[in-house]
Structure formats: structure tokens, C-alpha cells
Amino acid sequence: MLFLFAIAALLVTSIVGDSCESYSHPQYGKTGKCIQTSKCSNSNxxxxxxxSQPADIKCCFSAGTTTGTGNCPSIISRAGWGARAATSKTNMATPVSYVVVHHTTGGTCTTKDSCISKMKGFQNYHMDSNGWADIGYNFLVGExxxxxxGRGWSLVGAHCIGYNSKSIGISVIGDYTSLKPNTAALNAVKALIQCGISxxxxxxxxxxxxHRDLDSTSCPGNTFYAEIKTWPAYRSVQRIGSTPSFNTPEDYLVMQDM
Ligand SMILES: [Zn+2]
Structure with missing residues (x-):
């Protein structure tokens, strides 16, 4: 036991002496921490x-660490937009392997007040008309x-059959069939995903x-869909060289993904 304490004391002492924490990264500033590279997302x-550390301990910067919130955009909490309480909650096992992107259809919103009004409308519709426990998406993004x-980081959503318990569902408020979300909204989606990783x-x-990759729907709209297909993490569901179909049975798609 004494031996273990001695090792721990030695480690603590040595961490203090490393230059990682005083190094100013050109993009992330002085956010470095000495951690195992396997825990440093994006190999950042x-x-x-x-x-003074073993070879697998390297200086990881905040955009890539699995702890800390330094890379997160400001998120309007449920209390912040006046959400109703959920009627039930199911915890989700994390980390999840998927992010599913949606649009809400209908009008967009470009001010916080108008977006809050829409949030309340979505929640009322999902709970009162659809009979769901809460607003369906994990998060929504306004223009x-x-x-x-929405349901946040830790709860199973109701946004994509077969993927609710293994994805974060993000919906941009508006209809993106012929226009893509504005830059502010696109940047917020990207920042939110990085936040989830961090x-x-x-x-x-x-x-x-x-969403249309996984179910028979036009969501998230032709133009937004074309946009996300250019993002590095996008991967087609078609792994065996056939033509994409909007009508592939959900169970088949899930099996392809496992
Ligand atoms: Zn959708």
C-alpha cells in the first residue's frame, strides 16, 4: 500500500513539471492536459x-479531451426556454456511435424569442398530438x-426509429428542402457535435x-442533406454498392450498421 502511495505521489509531482499545461496551442490555447492518447478524441x-510521462501519455487539447466543457457552444437549457416536464425518461448508454440530423419543416426562426416560441410548439405537438414523453429530439438548433x-445528452430520444437509443438527434428549425440552414445554424450543429465528443x-x-438514410422520409430536406454529405463524418448507409433507397426496411439498415 505504501508503495502505491509512493507511485501516486511521484506521478502527481511529475505532472506538475510537464510543459504541456503552459504550452499555448495555436488554436486551443493553454488547454493541454497530459492524458492517454486513447482518451484524446480526434487525435488532438x-x-x-x-x-516525465510514459510514452502513451501525451498533451491533449480541449477540443479533443473526453472531459471538460471548454469546446461547447452555449446551450439554451430546458428551463431557459420554459420546457414542460417529461412524462417519462429513459437513460441512454453512451458514448453513442451516431449523430442523426433532421429538420423540423415549417418556418425558421432567427431570434431567441421566436425560436423559444417554436420550441414550445414542437414540445406541445410531440407530447399532446403524438403522445410522446417529451419533445422528440435531443437538441434543436435555430437560425x-x-x-x-431537447431531451439532452443523456436520454433516449424519439426522432429516428431504430436509432433513438444509439444516437444524438439534432434538428435544425425550419424547412431545408430548397435552402440550407444559415451559417450560424450550421456552425452551431458542428460545435454541438464537437461538444458531445468532448x-x-x-x-x-x-x-x-x-434521417432519410435511415427511414422513408425526405428529412432533413434536399439541400441540408446535400450539405451534411460533405461533412467528414458522414457515411452512406450503402456499404455494398447498391443504389440508395428511401424505402429500405429499417431492420435491414440496423443490421447493416451493427
Ligand atoms: Zn427527421
């Missing part, structure tokens, strides 16, 4: 800054550039998909 680390908390909720090697 620099070698040779954790001089005001804000992220609005919290250890979304796997760093996650797969990004549009």
Missing part, C-alpha cells in the same frame, strides 16, 4: 510535452445560432447520417 494531441436543449457522449469516430 502533441507529443513531447509530457516529458439565431443558438442550440436548444463530453464523451459521442464517439470520436461517430457516423453522421441524415
Amino acid at each position: 494531441y502533441i507529443s513531447n510535452l509530457c516529458e 439565431d445560432g443558438n442550440v436548444y436543449e 463530453k464523451g457522449i459521442i464517439q470520436s469516430n461517430y457516423i453522421l447520417r441524415g
